[in-house]
Amino acid sequence: MSVDFHIPEDGIALITINRPEKRNALDAEHYQALSAAWERVRDDSSIRAAIITGAGDKAFSSGADLKSYFSRKTDLNEFWQTQKGMLLNRGLEIWKPIVAAVNGYCLAGGMTLLLATDIRVAASHATFSLAEVKRGIIAGNGGTQRVMAQLPHAIAMEMLLTGDSIDAATAQRWGLINRVVDADKLLETAMEYARRIVKNAPLAVQAAKELALRGPELGLAGGLRFEQMVNKILVASDDAKEGTLAFQEKRPPVFKGS
Structure with a gap:
């Protein structure tokens, strides 16, 4: 279980949420590791673009591991520690382009992570949803904000209020993702986008x-x-x-x- 970070080619970082047995859900430790990965992308001048994906072929990320969070005791003071453990979708400023390679379920916090990326490629079996209302909470970390800016009003509201999923073809039709490809071409397509970016100034x-x-x-x-x-x-x-x-x-x- 980890958030893997490596540089497969000059100038390109690949971040992989590696918890496939939990649909790449993120508990507190994984969020901390993901925060450190984003900070490295931001601060390492040799990195010019990054790709974010999930391990396995089932899920990009199903978001926060709710079971671990509901059982976790926290200090109310943490609410005002707004710069602690910053994430891309929580407001960490990374001006290097981020490419998402969506390899399956992109749900809840996985969807809000997607909304903070710049270019998005999805496998044909990927699905997308903001299902938090089905669990008695809302789409946090920018979910209620970015979806309204990136999708037509009625479509965004449907996703937020019903919590229902859309498939990859529908996501592409509404402009949520750039391309839909076969699963075996997903990472290579994301890499090709990154290569085209890092050729530029x-x-x-x-x-x-x-x-x-x-x-x-x-x-x-x-x-x-x-x-x-x-x-x-x-x-x-x-x-x-x-x-x-x-x-x-x-x-x-x-x-x-x-």
């Missing part, structure tokens, strides 16, 4: 992600101004010079993130 990629995600908070005028400021910074970077020179010399650029 890492500073520009991170800037593009941050601008896109902060845009709704800034409004159009603020977003446009933020774009101008960021571009002025990037134009002076070594990567921008390399990109221009590589174009002139008709060769692939070699970006260093500087």
Whole structure:
């Protein structure tokens, strides 16, 4: 039982929730390990993109291990420790792109994790749901917030209020995921997305992600101004010079993130 972290290719991190016997549900220890993995992605400059998936062929993640949480005694003071054990879907700021490879059940906290990723590939047998209302709770860690921003209102409300599942084809139709592939092609497809990303200038990629995600908070005028400021910074970077020179010399650029 673990959250596995390794770097299969330069610039790409692969995070695997490895608890298949529990449908990759996350108890407190696994959440702590996942938090550490996200922090490493954020802080390691050699990592330019990450893939998140689940072990086995049954589940991406079924979310929090409710049995372990309901039996766990906690100090109320933890409620105000808002930066403790930060997660991607809880608000940890990672501007490097995250690709999700959904290999089965994507439920509850697994779904809220998915909603915090950038590009999503699913096996054809994957299913998706925010089923917390069936257990007397709500979709936390951004579940009630991101689903409304990412899906049409009526579809998002149906998922939140009924807790019912949708299949991979339906998820793709509504724009929740990018591609549906056969299970044996899932990880390779996710890797191909990551490879395409890491070929690009890492500073520009991170800037593009941050601008896109902060845009709704800034409004159009603020977003446009933020774009101008960021571009002025990037134009002076070594990567921008390399990109221009590589174009002139008709060769692939070699970006260093500087």
